[in-house]
Amino acid sequence: xxxxTPATETFAEFCAAxxxxxxxxxxxxxxxxxxxPAELHAAMRHAMFPGGKRLRPMLALLGAQAVxxxxxxxxxxxxxxxxxxxxxxxxxxxxxxxxxxLRRGRPTCHVVYGEAxxxxxxxxxxxxxxEAAADGGGQAVAVLARAAGSRGMVGGQVExxxxxxxxxxxxGRHTLERLQWIHDxxxxxxxxxxxxxxxxxxxxxxxxVPAELLGLLRDYGDRLxxxxxxxxxxxxxxGSAAELGKNPLADxxxxxxxxxxxxxxxxSLATARDLAREAGEIAARLGxxxxxxxxxxxxxxxxxxxxxxxCSTFTVERRR
Amino acid sequence: xxxxTPATETFAEFCAAxxxxxxxxxxxxxxxxxxxPAELHAAMRHAMFPGGKRLRPMLALLGAQAVxxxxxxxxxxxxxxxxxxxxxxxxxxxxxxxxxxLRRGRPTCHVVYGEAxxxxxxxxxxxxxxEAAADGGGQAVAVLARAAGSRGMVGGQVExxxxxxxxxxxxGRHTLERLQWIHDxxxxxxxxxxxxxxxxxxxxxxxxVPAELLGLLRDYGDRLxxxxxxxxxxxxxxGSAAELGKNPLADxxxxxxxxxxxxxxxxSLATARDLAREAGEIAARLGxxxxxxxxxxxxxxxxxxxxxxxCSTFTVERRR
Numbered sequence: 352x353x354x355x356t357p358a359t360e361t362f363a364e365f366c367a368a369x370x371x372x373x374x375x376x377x378x379x380x381x382x383x384x385x386x387x388p389a390e391l392h393a394a395m396r397h398a399m400f401p402g403g404k405r406l407r408p409m410l411a412l413l414g415a416q417a418v419x420x421x422x423x424x425x426x427x428x429x430x431x432x433x434x435x436x437x438x439x440x441x442x443x444x445x446x447x448x449x450x451x452x453l454r455r456g457r458p459t460c461h462v463v464y465g466e467a468x469x470x471x472x473x474x475x476x477x478x479x480x481x482e483a484a485a486d487g488g489g490q491a492v493a494v495l496a497r498a499a500g501s502r503g504m505v506g507g508q509v510e511x512x513x514x515x516x517x518x519x520x521x522x523g524r525h526t527l528e529r530l531q532w533i534h535d536x537x538x539x540x541x542x543x544x545x546x547x548x549x550x551x552x553x554x555x556x557x558x559x560v561p562a563e564l565l566g567l568l569r570d571y572g573d574r575l576x577x578x579x580x581x582x583x584x585x586x587x588x589x590g591s592a593a594e595l596g597k598n599p600l601a602d603x604x605x606x607x608x609x610x611x612x613x614x615x616x617x618x619s620l621a622t623a624r625d626l627a628r629e630a631g632e633i634a635a636r637l638g639x640x641x642x643x644x645x646x647x648x649x650x651x652x653x654x655x656x657x658x659x660x661x662c663s664t665f666t667v668e669r670r671r
Numbered sequence: 672x673x674x675x676t677p678a679t680e681t682f683a684e685f686c687a688a689x690x691x692x693x694x695x696x697x698x699x700x701x702x703x704x705x706x707x708p709a710e711l712h713a714a715m716r717h718a719m720f721p722g723g724k725r726l727r728p729m730l731a732l733l734g735a736q737a738v739x740x741x742x743x744x745x746x747x748x749x750x751x752x753x754x755x756x757x758x759x760x761x762x763x764x765x766x767x768x769x770x771x772x773l774r775r776g777r778p779t780c781h782v783v784y785g786e787a788x789x790x791x792x793x794x795x796x797x798x799x800x801x802e803a804a805a806d807g808g809g810q811a812v813a814v815l816a817r818a819a820g821s822r823g824m825v826g827g828q829v830e831x832x833x834x835x836x837x838x839x840x841x842x843g844r845h846t847l848e849r850l851q852w853i854h855d856x857x858x859x860x861x862x863x864x865x866x867x868x869x870x871x872x873x874x875x876x877x878x879x880v881p882a883e884l885l886g887l888l889r890d891y892g893d894r895l896x897x898x899x900x901x902x903x904x905x906x907x908x909x910g911s912a913a914e915l916g917k918n919p920l921a922d923x924x925x926x927x928x929x930x931x932x933x934x935x936x937x938x939s940l941a942t943a944r945d946l947a948r949e950a951g952e953i954a955a956r957l958g959x960x961x962x963x964x965x966x967x968x969x970x971x972x973x974x975x976x977x978x979x980x981x982c983s984t985f986t987v988e989r990r991r
Binding site for chain 2: 502
């Protein structure tokens with residue numbers, strides 16, 4: 352770790368400390384709104400700014416720190432993860448998909464700029480994500496692409512659309528197994544990849560992180576992704592429009608396949624908390640492994656472990 | 672160069688020799704049509720197979736050979752270029768864009784699979800392009816992303832849509848300067864990038880190609896891209912539906928901004944031939960530079976130079 356890394360105790364503090372630098376990196380990465388074609392660049396910026404919590408970049412920086420790498424070196428790749436997430440929202444909102452008119456409390460991209468420009472703005476954001484990820488080397492790009500493609504996020508979106516509606520529920524195709532598959536692909540894959548992209552980017556010029564440690568980081572990310580998505584499902588029932596930045600009960604209205612719809616709100620939250628605890632245990636093993644690999648005293652990694660553990664708890668509790 | 676490289680005299684022979692290996696690589700790269708989500712993977716394959724000439728992969732392999740690298744090492748990245756090109760066609764054909772129902776003589780992706788799946792199949796192909804390009808290293812990915820994004824292909828598509836229609840022509844906004852900008856971005860950027868991606872991928876593990884030589888390869892690609900697009904504009908006037916794989920005179924019907932519309936057919940073709948000749952001269956300088964860099968006799972590079980020169984001629988003449 353470097354002296355440039357702000358010392359933080361909790362994941363919320365970590366996010367607060369890094370948010371200005373992530374925003375500045377995104378500001379640099381996206382072309383100015385007056386650069387030709389101005390309509391396209393304005394549409395990209397409409398979707399990107401002002402942003403939300405920038406969770407995926409934060410996870411990338413956390414992943415860098417988890418392998419005792421320098422998060423500063425992962426900043427550009429981290430910004431790329433937000434581009435990728437934002438593209439998925441822009442395309443999800445299109446009339447041919449979810450046809451949403453509200454996102455983060457503002458009119459969606461196609462409502463303001465029209466369908467063709469919104470479609471192309473999404474394409475450009477996805478492409479920009481990989482330009483940024485390339486800064487973290489070929490491994491970071493490969494991890495990101497696998498998580499985002501037809502065997503990851505896009506595959507999850509297809510299955511999510513297919514599972515929507517009362518007919519699917521009536522036909523007995525709303526099973527926990529199917530839901531888990533959708534969650535793992537649609538959301539979990541990119542959450543786990545964010546951590547790994549950060550780990551690769553922070554060590555791109557130096558030694559590669561041992562496969563065993565990358566495996567632990569992925570296991571942690573898998574649990575985190577599941578917990579995140581279950582908590583997200585629950586929030587649709589319990590959150591206000593202001594908290595959500597979109598209309599509440601949208602999932603219920605669309606007869607979506609969700610955790611609360613299958614097992615109820617309390618059981619869903621209990622599962623999310625179990626996953627968060629598992630993630631915390633994996634984080635402890637990861638910290639010990641990294642200390643051994645780096646030849647550093649375990650105590651040097653304690654702060655990173657605590658951050659990973661707090662992140663998993665935060666993911667569940669913040670979203671109630 | 673390696674013994675695996677088929678010895679070919681002309682660009683047409685080069686393409687014929689490599690086509691089966693490019694097809695095999697694409698076959699490996701795309702998930703099977705029965706892998707879940709099957710609808711998505713079938714849609715991706717519908718757009719990809721059977722293919723056309725696979726020009727961009729061929730240019731990548733040519734770029735590898737132009738720097739005396741092994742084209743075999745660039746095969747996966749070369750296949751990625753076809754994924755990227757195909758995604759752009761799938762999204763271009765969508766109702767919100769050009770709303771085309773015929774492509775390569777077959778119904779377009781959204782006609783067969785619906786808009787949502789076609790949109791996502793395009794997204795997945797773009798993502799897969801970068802997964803494949805990552806095999807060529809971070810530099811290959813960065814070159815590809817810059818050429819494909821808002822400052823390249825996507826930017827060109829936006830401007831192309833904006834320039835369409837009789838109103839734009841009547842308002843005096845159909846200028847050669849604007850057309851050149853659109854061509855350079857929409858088509859030229861990816862053509863030039865194909866050559867560079869191949870050069871990077873073929874030398875990813877070894878020494879980097881000197882910047883001066885990459886500059887020459889880019890200059891060659893720029894001329895080639897312009898010649899290609901002008902010839903393509905002309906083909907809309909002179910080609911049959913069978914040759915084009917789409918309806919002829921589509922550009923005229925849409926009052927598109929094209930070279931023949933501005934300067935006439937013969938002057939357009941003359942410009943394309945001038946560009947092809949310039950490209951050929953640059954190829955000769957590139958060959959000499961690579962020979963010096965590699966410490967090989969000029970004669971060893973002569974075959975590559977002749978292929979590059981024949982490619983630029985072929986691009987224009989084949990398309991009449």
